[in-house]
Amino acid sequence: MIRRTTNGIVFYQFASLTPYREVLHAVFTRIGGTSRGPYQSLNVGHLIGDDAAAVDANHRRIFQALGINAETVVTARQVHGAQVAIVSTAHWGTIIPATDSLISAERGTVLLLRFADCVPLMLYDPLRHVLALVHVGWRGLFAGVVPHTIATLQQAFGCHPYDILAGIGPAIGPCCYEVGPEVVVKVEQTFGRDSGLLQSQPSGAIHFDLPGAVRRQLQNLGVQHIEDSALCTSCHTDEFFSHRAEHGRTGRFAAILGLRE
Numbered sequence: 001m002i003r004r005t006t007n008g009i010v011f012y013q014f015a016s017l018t019p020y021r022e023v024l025h026a027v028f029t030r031i032g033g034t035s036r037g038p039y040q041s042l043n044v045g046h047l048i049g050d051d052a053a054a055v056d057a058n059h060r061r062i063f064q065a066l067g068i069n070a071e072t073v074v075t076a077r078q079v080h081g082a083q084v085a086i087v088s089t090a091h092w093g094t095i096i097p098a099t100d101s102l103i104s105a106e107r108g109t110v111l112l113l114r115f116a117d118c119v120p121l122m123l124y125d126p127l128r129h130v131l132a133l134v135h136v137g138w139r140g141l142f143a144g145v146v147p148h149t150i151a152t153l154q155q156a157f158g159c160h161p162y163d164i165l166a167g168i169g170p171a172i173g174p175c176c177y178e179v180g181p182e183v184v185v186k187v188e189q190t191f192g193r194d195s196g197l198l199q200s201q202p203s204g205a206i207h208f209d210l211p212g213a214v215r216r217q218l219q220n221l222g223v224q225h226i227e228d229s230a231l232c233t234s235c236h237t238d239e240f241f242s243h244r245a246e247h248g249r250t251g252r253f254a255a256i257l258g259l260r261e
């Protein structure tokens, strides 16, 4: 990914998406906001203990950084599920209930989701001008949010997986993501015993490669163009919020995706 700074706000963009002028996208960091304490500083998570006025101010800052009209933004109440929503101008300014995947093909509609270790996945079909923003944690992964999103793109928009450009943003990496037996069992059931997605540590702990699992699912579905940020949120709490590294007391950074007017 490419690191950029605007008015003190630091964000990343996928090199594979930047050639497409119609695509507006960014994965923001925690740098450049107004929140304090564990939410320092560009937290966009409401309902996690931060000051509401600071969170509102942070939203204004990220919208300003990209030149977005706040009224055009559609977000979702993320629940680690597999629900997919196709959104349009009718949804501007609303929060889609219980959804972790937003799809849009309408110019001027901006999608926003929030992250702190889960995978921000961006999908864009440059032939059919449709895009998706997906929140993928381990529960959503095994619930099938990635295949549900690809299937919706195919059925509703006629997309072919081999045309789709995928970007895997900053998320907790295999270096840091220790998991328990409930996840190990799911990984072995879904990807087989020799997937390489589970790594035994000298301590006896088992680490899971969540971004690698997202990539594997995409490849199994026929998606060929995948850019992986290889940025670990837990290793880089100077730039990103990490639920795991900060023991649950932390903020959320924003990922934004839309088609320009």
Ligand SMILES: [Zn+2]
Pocket: 172, 173, 174, 175, 176, 177, 232, 233, 234, 235
């Ligand atoms: Zn790490």
